[in-house]
Amino acid sequence: MTAEATDARHVPVLVRQVVEALAPIDGAVLVDGTYGGGGYSRAALAVADCKVIAIDRDPDAMQRAWKHAGQDPRLIPAPGVFSEIESIVRAAGHEQVDGAMLDIGVSSYHLDEDQRGFSFQREGPLDMRMSRKGPSAADVVNTMSEQNIANIIFRLGEEQASRRIARAIVERRKSEPFRTTLDLAEVVSGAVGGRKGQRTHPATKTFQALRIYVNDELGELARALHAIERILKPDGRLVVVTFHSLEDRIVKDFLRERSGQAPGVSRHVPGLPKGPAPTFDVFEKRAIEPSGAEVISNPRARSAKLRWAMRTMAPARDTPIEGLPRLPEVSKLEGVTS
Numbered sequence: 001m002t003a004e005a006t007d008a009r010h011v012p013v014l015v016r017q018v019v020e021a022l023a024p025i026d027g028a029v030l031v032d033g034t035y036g037g038g039g040y041s042r043a044a045l046a047v048a049d050c051k052v053i054a055i056d057r058d059p060d061a062m063q064r065a066w067k068h069a070g071q072d073p074r075l076i077p078a079p080g081v082f083s084e085i086e087s088i089v090r091a092a093g094h095e096q097v098d099g100a101m102l103d104i105g106v107s108s109y110h111l112d113e114d115q116r117g118f119s120f121q122r123e124g125p126l127d128m129r130m131s132r133k134g135p136s137a138a139d140v141v142n143t144m145s146e147q148n149i150a151n152i153i154f155r156l157g158e159e160q161a162s163r164r165i166a167r168a169i170v171e172r173r174k175s176e177p178f179r180t181t182l183d184l185a186e187v188v189s190g191a192v193g194g195r196k197g198q199r200t201h202p203a204t205k206t207f208q209a210l211r212i213y214v215n216d217e218l219g220e221l222a223r224a225l226h227a228i229e230r231i232l233k234p235d236g237r238l239v240v241v242t243f244h245s246l247e248d249r250i251v252k253d254f255l256r257e258r259s260g261q262a263p264g265v266s267r268h269v270p271g272l273p274k275g276p277a278p279t280f281d282v283f284e285k286r287a288i289e290p291s292g293a294e295v296i297s298n299p300r301a302r303s304a305k306l307r308w309a310m311r312t313m314a315p316a317r318d319t320p321i322e323g324l325p326r327l328p329e330v331s332k333l334e335g336v337t338s
């Protein structure tokens with residue numbers, strides 16, 4: 001792909017491997033659940049005369065998608081969250097699709113723009129909402145109980161010092177509510193203290209936890225996988241790129257279970273009742289990772305993992321979503337009206 005083919009501000013990760021896994025053909029209908037800068041959509045449209053329904057929850061990303069659609073009418077912008085992919089695809093006039101791709105997390109646009117409040121290195125409002133709707137990161141740290149803040153930081157940031165950080169947050173907000181990113185970064189750094197030889201910023205994990213919580217990223221991903229199972233045609237492809245072990249675990253566990261590889265669900269042990277027919281075939285058990293060269297040219301790629309699978313003819317399952325961290329629903333945050 002040429003440099004002009006993609007948006008210069010966000011360099012898409014593992015794009016060649018995504019398109020190979022998706023294997024678009026002429027006439028296919030695909031969904032890009034995370035349009036962002038449009039790198040994956042453009043790459044798919046470049047190799048086949050297909051159609052791409054482009055979803056993003058971020059209004060700025062949708063503006064880019066509308067611009068792109070003006071140049072290529074095969075792109076169909078569809079604002080919304082990808083957990084609602086089923087109704088979005090229906091509204092676009094399709095019952096089923098040939099492929100779905102997800103590139104989880106934030107884009108460089110989010111991290112580079114001070115006013116979006118995602119970065120602990122840039123002064124900006126403590127926001128972190130991809131959709132610009134609902135409770136912000138400031139609402140979380142200014143209103144939730146110390147216990148809940150500690151749980152969020154521990155479960156979604158895997159931060160060992162979560163209790164100390166939560167205590168420092170609650171202590172500080174007694175005198176003044178948090179307003180900015182650097183405000184929070186400073187309090188977290190003070191609570192954690194610099195560890196000798198530490199290469200990452202002390203607020204990295206706390207910021208990650210708040211971002212995942214504010215955007216309900218794990219819930220969104222789990223619901224999207226279930227919905228994609230319902231809308232993919234037989235032989236349709238699911239391709240997911242993740243950047244964090246919590247996200248990758250959700251994808252890995254879902255595909256292991258749906259392809260009949262999860263421990264204890266063998267369909268072939270004599271005498272045991274057969275489990276349900278696999279809804280996905282998984283051909284590569286190990287996740288696909290970027291080459292060293294890609295990581296050098298695009299450091300954001302370093303923790304990326306790609307998993308893909310092909311839908312079988314078996315009916316979609318109606319199983320509840322399990323295994324997500326138990327935390328209060330962000331949309332029901334008390335005392336928050338935004």
Ligand SMILES: C[S@@+](CC[C@H](N)C(=O)[O-])C[C@H]1O[C@@H](n2cnc3c(N)ncnc32)[C@H](O)[C@@H]1O
Pocket residue numbers: 010011012013033034035036037038039040041055056057058061080081082083103104105106107130220221
């Ligand atoms: C890593 S970027 C995608 C980059 C894109 N693949 C490209 O090549 O430019 C992730 C995008 O997904 C969007 N996003 C994240 N979670 C979402 C969700 N639950 N529903 C819809 N869009 C989401 C973000 O707003 C962001 O624009």
